[in-house]
Amino acid sequence: MLEAINLKPGMAFVKDGKLIKVVESNHHKPGKGNTVMQMKLYDIRSGSTVQTTMRPSEKVEQAILETKDAQYLYTQDDMAYFMDLETYEQYEIPVESIETELKYLLENTNVKIEFYESEVIGIKLPTTVELTVTETQPSIKGATVTGSGKPATLETGLIINVPDFISVGDKLVINTSEGTYQKRA
Numbered sequence: 001m002l003e004a005i006n007l008k009p010g011m012a013f014v015k016d017g018k019l020i021k022v023v024e025s026n027h028h029k030p031g032k033g034n035t036v037m038q039m040k041l042y043d044i045r046s047g048s049t050v051q052t053t054m055r056p057s058e059k060v061e062q063a064i065l066e067t068k069d070a071q072y073l074y075t076q077d078d079m080a081y082f083m084d085l086e087t088y089e090q091y092e093i094p095v096e097s098i099e100t101e102l103k104y105l106l107e108n109t110n111v112k113i114e115f116y117e118s119e120v121i122g123i124k125l126p127t128t129v130e131l132t133v134t135e136t137q138p139s140i141k142g143a144t145v146t147g148s149g150k151p152a153t154l155e156t157g158l159i160i161n162v163p164d165f166i167s168v169g170d171k172l173v174i175n176t177s178e179g180t181y182q183k184r185a
Contacts, residue, residue: 001059001060001061001062002059002060002061002062003056003057003058003059004037004039004054004055004056004057004058004059004060005027005037005056005057007022007025007037007039007060008022008025009022009023009024009025010022011062012044012062012063012065012116012121013060013061013062013063014060014061014063015060015061018043018045018046019043019044019045019063019116019119019121020041020042020043020044021041021042021044021121021122022039022040022041022042023039023040023041023042023049024038024039024040025037025038025039025040026038026039027056028053034055035056036053036054036055036056037053037054037055037056037058038051038052038053039051039052039053039054044097044116044121044122047096047097063116064116065114065115065116065121066114066115066116067112067113067114067115067124068084068085068086068112068113068115069084069085069086069110069112070082070083070084070085070091070110070111070112070113070123071083071085071108071109071110071111072105072106072107072108072109072110072111072123073090073107073108074107075095075102078094078095078096079092079093079094079095080092080093080094080095080098080102082111082113082123084113085110091113091120092120093113093120093122093123097122098122098123101122101123101125101176102156103156103157103158104125104129104131104156104158104174104176105125105129105156106129106131106155106156109126109129110126111123111124111125111126112124125176125177126176127175127176127177128173128174128175128176128182129173129174129176130171130172130173130174130185131154131155131156131158131171131172131174132154132155132169132170132171132172133152133153133154133155133162133166133167133168133169133170133171133172134153134154134155134168135152135153135168136150136151136152136153136162136166136167136168137150138167148164149161149162149163149164150162150164150166152166152172152181154172154174158174158179160174160179160180160181161180161181162181163181166181166184170184171184171185172184172185173185
């Protein structure tokens, strides 16, 4: 059992038969009254997200997630296909449950597949990925890194803000946890 105050983003727990993943967790002390944990939780099986509060001492059963190294193969219809790098077994994950993550993935990208018991529940992305700019405004001569930036569309459809000197065809290193430009590759 785990107390709510110890729940961090990315952790999972079981409550009322539901498998829940913590998206955000903040300790909140209102002017009057007791301290509460303000949380944004994601129901892994139903795909719904909910904002809620819990008492810091409230106990939940921690779900132990296992990960396996895998490679993203392709997406077809509404399924994404991955291959276990050790056993070559293939896994199907519904696109709707990993829509955000797919915006960072090119075919043959290595990821970690998360399991709860034998159930596939999601994927963990590498810390950074390299993607090519397919669409952006022309680069501005003399632009500096500190400018306000401009939007750029990457080869996976992801749209991020980049410095003014970036142009179409540039390969960029993208931080997957924040969805931000890091540097040119």
